[in-house]
Amino acid sequence: MTASDVLAKAYLESREEVLPVWAKIDETVMANHERVLDSFISERVALHHMSGTTGYGYGDAGRDTLDRLYARVFGAQDGLVRPHWASGTHALKTALFALLRPGDDVLAVTGPSYDTLAPVTGEGGLKGFGITYRETDCLSLYEEGRIDMDAVEADLSSKIRSETRVLYIQRSRGYSARKSISVSSLLEFMGLVKRRWPGLWTMVDNCYCEFTGQVEPPMLGVSLTVGSLIKNPGGGLAPTGAYAVGESEAVARVAESLYAPGLGSEAGSWAAGYRDLYQGFFLAPKVVGECLKGIAFAASFLGRLGFKVDPGPLEERSDIVQAVTLGSPEKLKAFAAAIQASSPVDSFATPEPWDMPGYGRQIIMAAGTFVQGSSIELSCDAPFTEPYTAYLQGGLTKEHVMLAVRRAASKVLGV
Numbered sequence: 001m002t003a004s005d006v007l008a009k010a011y012l013e014s015r016e017e018v019l020p021v022w023a024k025i026d027e028t029v030m031a032n033h034e035r036v037l038d039s040f041i042s043e044r045v046a047l048h049h050m051s052g053t054t055g056y057g058y059g060d061a062g063r064d065t066l067d068r069l070y071a072r073v074f075g076a077q078d079g080l081v082r083p084h085w086a087s088g089t090h091a092l093k094t095a096l097f098a099l100l101r102p103g104d105d106v107l108a109v110t111g112p113s114y115d116t117l118a119p120v121t122g123e124g125g126l127k128g129f130g131i132t133y134r135e136t137d138c139l140s141l142y143e144e145g146r147i148d149m150d151a152v153e154a155d156l157s158s159k160i161r162s163e164t165r166v167l168y169i170q171r172s173r174g175y176s177a178r179k180s181i182s183v184s185s186l187l188e189f190m191g192l193v194k195r196r197w198p199g200l201w202t203m204v205d206n207c208y209c210e211f212t213g214q215v216e217p218p219m220l221g222v223s224l225t226v227g228s229l230i231k232n233p234g235g236g237l238a239p240t241g242a243y244a245v246g247e248s249e250a251v252a253r254v255a256e257s258l259y260a261p262g263l264g265s266e267a268g269s270w271a272a273g274y275r276d277l278y279q280g281f282f283l284a285p286k287v288v289g290e291c292l293k294g295i296a297f298a299a300s301f302l303g304r305l306g307f308k309v310d311p312g313p314l315e316e317r318s319d320i321v322q323a324v325t326l327g328s329p330e331k332l333k334a335f336a337a338a339i340q341a342s343s344p345v346d347s348f349a350t351p352e353p354w355d356m357p358g359y360g361r362q363i364i365m366a367a368g369t370f371v372q373g374s375s376i377e378l379s380c381d382a383p384f385t386e387p388y389t390a391y392l393q394g395g396l397t398k399e400h401v402m403l404a405v406r407r408a409a410s411k412v413l414g415v
């Protein structure tokens with residue numbers, strides 16, 4: 001067989017292999033889409049809610065209804081959905097500063113946090129305000145697909161102090177080799193925390209995880225859940241922003257932290273209007289389903305061609321990230337370049353490793369996206385270090401992911 005025959009054969013075999021996975025994803029999409037639709041109906045979303053407001057934004061019904069809509073879909077008491085947040089990192093920072101006070105301690109239970117959180121928890125952030133931030137990885141150590149909750153309990157017992165106020169959980173893997181945190185692990189964990197440490201806040205970084213399953217963290221009793229609108233819940237349409245949903249007191253504190261004590265959630269206008277935020281949220285379950293289908297195919301296809309992939313094509317997923325280990329700087333560059341070249345926007349650009357703001361190491365990123373840097377759209381990024389693993393995520397349609405991955409494989413393999 002010629003190399004191009006090998007590629008064509010792998011493509012067809014992978015399409016077959018993932019059909020049952022796709023059928024399961026369809027069920028998740030249907031359940032989430034129904035919950036989202038019913039929430040729009042219950043909140044009586046109307047055409048006038050799409051319109052923008054100016055100035056202080058007092059009485060902005062579009063903004064307030066969007067807050068309630070998110071709360072309902074996520075099963076939370078309250079929500080705050082704001083385009084005023086520049087990014088997910090900004091929202092996570094706002095939330096940490098909302099829950100913590102000088103002298104308090106936060107314990108991250110899923111190991112090292114996402115790269116951009118390091119400056120937030122360091123000297124210029126929490127630490128500089130006299131708040132300690134510590135990490136343990138007890139909730140991310142899977143053995144044969146399960147987390148040993150007795151080990152988690154023992155670890156937490158030895159690490160939680162009287163000053164500890166927040167247990168911090170990052171569900172998605174970030175640029176690390178661990179598994180993402182499934183709903184069932186989170187359910188068990190929350191059971192443990194409610195039983196042993198009921199007075200602690202729990203906070204979830206939900207970036208990349210929304211709508212990958214039928215249950216969201218607030219439904220499990222998580223105090224505060226935070227994510228970015230240029231990822232899953234924005235559905236590819238939201239131009240910017242982030243959300244926080246959870247217990248009323250926690251969300252109220254976040255609003256005071258984002259705006260000002262006393263202002264809370266009642267101020268803040270958005271002249272451009274909320275249509276993209278509503279419509280994107282309506283489409284989000286479907287778009288996330290497309291991502292999941294696309295990366296399941298990518299895992300199967302690239303795995304067949306000999307690349308190390310994680311998760312595998314048939315594994316249960318709780319985020320939209322697919323790790324593909326390319327193994328050399330040249331191959332990583334070629335892969336990223338081919339993803340960029342298969343994008344609808346900026347296809348002519350060539351990604352180069354650079355010192356991206358907030359990241360302590362060089363990152364190469366392919367993102368030929370309609371919304372700058374949006375990673376619910378097909379994108380691929382990677383720390384430019386050993387073992388040269390690319391993190392592939394997003395895709396507004398599974399077909400786009402399939403086309404791009406086929407072209408990228410062909411480029412890397414030189415056929």
Ligand SMILES: *Cc1c(COP(=O)(O)O)cnc(C)c1O
Binds near residue numbers: 087
């Ligand atoms: C993307 C991401 C963030 C940060 O979000 P930005 O919008 O890029 O600032 C934080 N945590 C996780 C797990 C992420 O995937």
